[in-house]
Amino acid sequence: MPVPVTPKTEAQLLEVFSSIQGEGLLIGCRQIFLRFALCNLDCSYCDTPFAPADDCRIEDAPGSGQFRTLPNPVSLETLTNILSAWCGKIPGLHHSISLTGGEPLVQLSSLLDWVPALAEILPLHLETNGTLPDALEPLLPHLEWISMDIKLASMSGTPTPWQAHSNFLALARDRNCLVKVVVGEETAPREVENAARMVHEVGPDVPLILQPVTRDGRVGFPARALLDLQERAAQIHPHLRVIPQTHQFMGLL
Numbered sequence: 001m002p003v004p005v006t007p008k009t010e011a012q013l014l015e016v017f018s019s020i021q022g023e024g025l026l027i028g029c030r031q032i033f034l035r036f037a038l039c040n041l042d043c044s045y046c047d048t049p050f051a052p053a054d055d056c057r058i059e060d061a062p063g064s065g066q067f068r069t070l071p072n073p074v075s076l077e078t079l080t081n082i083l084s085a086w087c088g089k090i091p092g093l094h095h096s097i098s099l100t101g102g103e104p105l106v107q108l109s110s111l112l113d114w115v116p117a118l119a120e121i122l123p124l125h126l127e128t129n130g131t132l133p134d135a136l137e138p139l140l141p142h143l144e145w146i147s148m149d150i151k152l153a154s155m156s157g158t159p160t161p162w163q164a165h166s167n168f169l170a171l172a173r174d175r176n177c178l179v180k181v182v183v184g185e186e187t188a189p190r191e192v193e194n195a196a197r198m199v200h201e202v203g204p205d206v207p208l209i210l211q212p213v214t215r216d217g218r219v220g221f222p223a224r225a226l227l228d229l230q231e232r233a234a235q236i237h238p239h240l241r242v243i244p245q246t247h248q249f250m251g252l253l
């Protein structure tokens with residue numbers, strides 16, 4: 001999908017809201033989520049409408065569930081004013097800002113300005129599909145946490161970009177980094193073993209998280225099969241956990 005030409009101080013956003021992180025190692029932390037439009041992949045299980053929209057919806061107040069709209073692209077100044085007001089109103093509430101999508105790194109030209117400015121408000125947590133290492137590199141000094149995916153072919157519907165994932169992890173491993181793999185009934189055990197092998201070779205200290213796919217608000221994968229995948233992967237990369245998408249169970253965004 002072509003990236004709309006926007007000034008560096010503006011970006012195409014879909015949503016800005018405050019919620020509880022439901023995935024990965026920051027699970028349970030209150031975060032401000034910036035959901036960026038656009039993605040460089042087209043996963044078959046994608047549940048995020050990431051196409052650019054005319055407007056971005058922004059929560060009126062943190063956790064209110066009430067939204068207003070701002071026209072896209074959103075300016076950095078507008079956003080930092082809103083987020084600074086949120087943090088000033090309830091100090092200590094937010095652990096970090098989560099940059100999510102879509103794929104945030106698609107809008108690198110904006111992020112080069114945005115990421116240093118946002119990092120002055122709160123520490124930054126990047127949620128990424130882990131396929132754009134060249135875009136990650138200049139942002140690394142400003143990122144506190146990185147959650148990167150490995151996209152298994154059985155789940156995404158396209159071949160796993162192993163080389164891009166490996167190159168990405170080689171950069172991300174120097175930050176607080178985790179690797180997440182979404183698994184479902186379609187997943188072959190060999191795919192998970194290959195993912196564990198790649199993580200172990202490139203980032204032996206990096207946690208690997210198997211995340212069972214969510215379907216209709218529930219874990220869409222039998223528990224017995226999940227235990228089997230964990231047994232196989234842990235023998236290759238012991239730094240392993242199984243964590244579902246908990247925000248779905250809480251009825252949160």
Ligand code: SF4
Nearest residue numbers: 039041043046102129
């Ligand atoms: S990388 Fe994420 S946002 Fe992009 S298509 Fe895949 S699931 Fe959707």
